[in-house]
Each structure stands twice: as C-alpha cells, then as structure tokens.
Amino acid sequence: MSAIAWRRQLSVGQPSIDEDHKHLIEYLNDLDVALNARVFLPARVAKILMKLLEYTQEHFSREEKIMQLVRYPKFDDHVRQHHEAVRMIGELSGHFSRDPSHQNAERIYTFTANWLVNHIIMQDTQLTPYVRGVWV
Numbered sequence: 001m002s003a004i005a006w007r008r009q010l011s012v013g014q015p016s017i018d019e020d021h022k023h024l025i026e027y028l029n030d031l032d033v034a035l036n037a038r039v040f041l042p043a044r045v046a047k048i049l050m051k052l053l054e055y056t057q058e059h060f061s062r063e064e065k066i067m068q069l070v071r072y073p074k075f076d077d078h079v080r081q082h083h084e085a086v087r088m089i090g091e092l093s094g095h096f097s098r099d100p101s102h103q104n105a106e107r108i109y110t111f112t113a114n115w116l117v118n119h120i121i122m123q124d125t126q127l128t129p130y131v132r133g134v135w136v
C-alpha cells in the first residue's frame, strides 16, 4: 500500500468537489498509516472508518446537488454508482465491525482507494465541462 497523492489528473475543476476529494484522500491516507502502524489498533481504524463513511456520504450528496444544479445528463447513472459504492463500503465495514482484523480493514482500504481514484478519473472528470465556473 502506498499513500495516494493528489495530482492534476484528479481535478474536476469545481472547487468544492475538488476540496471534498482531497479530504477523502486524506482520510484514506490516514487509514493507510493506521494499517501500516507497527501495532494494529482496531479502535483507531474504526474511528477513521466512521469519519470516512460519513464524509463520503456528505460528499456524494454535495456532488449530486451540483449535478442537479447544472442538469448533468448522466445524473441517474452517476448516482447509481454512488449508491453502489456506499453499499459496498457499508458491507465491508460490517465485516470489519464483526471481525476487526487487519485483513478486513485492508479490504476496505483497497476497495475504497481503488474505487475513488477510478471514479474520479473516469466519472467525476466528465462533469468538468458542466461544472467549471460553478461556485457553490
């Protein structure tokens, strides 16, 4: 595992969306640090996970409001992807709360980090022509 670095490729070009993505990456990097700590502390991981989950949902609803505001044509499909991610992360978190092992925590990290980077690059950047110059 390695920390995710913010890069230009990840920029959607709308300040609040980009700031949200930077925060999500910070939480993921916090999780990565907790997973690489010499001593694995499930309570520390659980705390980061709670923040990550909460912030992910807040971010999705902010992004969805912006998409509605600009009448993004692929809104429904994009929202479906958000729901699917929330469902998957929720499921993986459920496994972790039942069995707070390093392996279960790592599964959450791997899924969420891959999903987020891929989603930003493949989906969120499609918003750029619609949201550039939109201040919310």
Ligand SMILES: [Fe+2]
Binding pocket: 063, 078, 082, 119, 123, 124
């Ligand atoms: Fe998105």
